[in-house]
Amino acid sequence: MAPDPHARAAYKTSSPEARPAAESAERPQPPLRRRKARRLVVAAAVAVAVAVGLAVPLALRGGDTHGRPASLPDVTGVAAHPDQSPPRELIAAGRVAVSAYYTAKLVKQPNGNAIGTYQWRLLDTATERYEKTDWAWLDVAPGTRTAAVLERDLPVSRIGLLNLATGKVRRWIKLDRNVGSVQFSPDGKRLLATAYRLNPDGLFKDAGYQLNDKTVPGPKQSRTGFYVIDVASGKADFAERPAKKSGTLAGGRQDFYWSRDGELVWEAGGNEAGRIYYDVSGKRVPAPDQEARAPYPEAIRSPDGNLVTGAFVGEGDNIVSEVRNAKTGKRAAVVPGQQLLAWADNSHLIAWRCDPGQCSPGKGEFRNQLLLVGLDGKVTPLSGFRTAKLQDEGRWIPLLTGR
Template sequence: MNVEELVRAALREQADEQPPPGAGLADRVLTVRRRRRNRRIASVAGAAAAVITVAVGVPRLTSGGHDVRPSGVVDSHTVSAHPKQSPPTELVAAGRTALAAYYTSKSVFSNAHDGVSTRTYWLLDPKSGRYEKTTRWSWVAVAPGLHTAAVLEQHLPVRRIGLLDLASGKIKRWIPVDHPVGGLAFSPDGTKIVATTYGDNPDRFYQEDKSGNAFREVPCSRTGFYVLDAASGKGSWAAVDTTSDDPDAEPVNTRQDFAFSQSGGSIMTATSTAPWIGFYDVHGRPVEAPASEAHRSWYVLAGLSPDGTKLAGDFAGKKWHTSSWLLDPVTGKPKTEIHGQQLLAWASDKSLIAWDLTKGEKNEFHQRLVLVTIGSDKEVPLSGFRKGNDGAAGRWQPIFADR
């Protein structure tokens, strides 16, 4: 049975009717999406790389052969859902994509005003199919295939990158770097790593009052990026200037990482001027956006469909109160509307993993992971609902990878 048949079977089990949504829900979701934009630039590039899905074999990091898929997650045509678990303790996956890890954040203060946002990760153990907690790493990027993760130790930025074997939990190799690194992302085929370099901790913030409601921007200390071969650790560093002469430019956020484009041929990052996303070659020189990504939004993580014919778009809220657009990648015009408050990753050419609410829910932050399908009115719940509002301590954030 393929993933489409499984989805149809699961959808038939969902209730046909639920109470209508609360008044103004679409406007509230859209408003908060706009409100988040400035602060979300900080982490979107790295997150976008985490949800990229590709249809290629993943080379081993130690040889030229193809990676052997872990036995616990080998079947890429199944749906693994745990709608009562939030955060999940067992594998969540749909089609080609799995929840490879997730993390929570908390603020650690050195005095009344200066703080650092720190992460606790839960990584998928491919042998048991369960998520295991670790506090050792400040940053984790999972390679396609769920076999290897690139990790950074605490107290960013750091001068070495670890390649972690997810099956054994052991570091296979360290890659030393001359320019300290604060963020990582794999290329779509898993053969390369882009490492964003910083002069200071990119997770620093300044709190102006004890309530936590007012913040002062901490200047971005980003210096550039490395492009490294994952197998050999060899590569080069490129300097990238974070300043802009545009008087309408917004401040560059403290964390503003680089990631690979979905074609893998260029490096991308969120920018401080419209269209809010920029592309570079491996030498740090600005280049034109790939044709299929010219209309990509930096805050819509799913990006291109595996077959390259559809581009995940922004919140729609037309046919349903929580729905999103799928765009024509070439023109950027809406092609169809699909369920989902926020599109996170493609499960197949016709289905995606998304955050969404239940009908009638008035709290726009009470979301769960769902599988949504083009042309379907139904959703398949994949996880339980997240607690707390945006930015609340302990609120978990997903990291997806192609399996």
């Protein structure tokens, strides 16, 4: 069963332990069978599927239930709209909110070229509704008051700091080199921006490759390095880190991301851990102990640090994932969900789960919705179901941010 090929990881919260990836497109959905931990795909624009030429990148059943509480306190601040997909009004639970979401499409350009583009809808905190924007790329700071935004025609030479209550840019940070992505640090005090010479989501005729007996435009790798930027002062320090030489399907987008404690940055790598770490000056360093010991790269610790998300462990129509004890590594619970995204509190998670009645391989595996799930197995739908068509322009990918 093919994984969902949306690639820019869009799940962020204020806790360093809960910002697993780019953690700013959709990570691959785990196949509905038992499998080993998988490598994070970070090519950002596979949201429009390689097939069309964009190669940029229930009742609780089964498992060891030892340690699962018989009942849990209710989560505070739940805003659910199970009749909305894509959502129009705020979706949130506990410490996490959907601060923005995007859809993706392929836009043809002259001379046989193309660009993968994103249509973002950003939370208006005054109305608690999602409003359409024209930004090419964005990220939302913990606290959901400020967004960092990039203008169209990536890469660009400035980053805007936008007020989510007014929708206005209050300040621009100008840079000497063009950037194609931006991400807030876990504490919201710094920005990490990846620099490129070309549009990282661009597809070029002169970089074409064969796909299904047809030549399609391909990406060009043009990354030059990254900036670490102090938000308060605008001071920007650049570290030179050119693009890794890799195959066509790796894509032109090779972004850097913050480590969970915000002390290091990382990029996707071919090693066993799936990540290569650097200090903020660009020097390669070993993986932090806590991240090196995680059960898989995208694992997320609970706010109190006692639990950590595990892999999908369902079989057949049993759509469940495991939660482990962070200290011992032993299974603490099995919860409904195909992919665990963020902790709403110490005993509830936000997860994707496909429609239990239509989850057979090749059928409705990707027709999924956001759920709030408790360690006791209680499920609260947060959104409506997304379309099962991976290449559908209406298929939305959320950005989860600590509030």
